[in-house]
Amino acid sequence: MFNSVSNKKIAVLGFAFKKDTGDTRETPAIDVCKGLLEDKARLSIYDPQVTEEQIQRDLSMNKFDWDHPLHLQPMSPTTVKQVSVTWDAYEATKDAHGICIMTEWDEFKNLDFQKIFDNMQKPAFVFDGRNIMNLQKLRDIGFIVYSIGKPLDAWLKDMPAVA
Secondary structure (H helix, E strand, O other), rough: OOOOOOOOOEEEEEOOOOOOOOOOOOOOOHHHHHHHHHOOEEEEEEEEOOOHHHOOOOOOOOHHHHOOOHHHHHOOOOOOOEEEEOOHHHHHHOOOOEEEEEOOHHHHHOHHHHHHHHHOOOOOOOEEEEOOOOOOHHHHHOOEEOOOOOOOOHHHHOOOOOO
């Protein structure tokens, strides 16, 4: 994203460690979100089963603290201010600069990505961390797409930051 996510809105679709569950133990979303927050990104998170309280708890804890019973888990006195949690994928992606797909929820494959693209900042990025999306369809809409283990957009290969 041009070497900086500082003050950019990133929509995180999915927070649970796998679809059809609200379980966040060992979810890679925690590390990805914490990394983005350290780089000063603003996050808008949507997961159909994980509560805002759980997301805030996971993002305010030290790694592996979630293995302790709830009454022994440290809680930050304030919520993570750079994070908003929504109950709608379209709201999460509105005015975002990029989307990170972190859980392979079936509903993400059926979203209206043209509508999402039209309501995002440009250039609009998609980072598919679960390889569930039709990359060519997203590229045809106009997204810049990164997907784990898949080739980069052709024009990105010549950029100095990627080479």
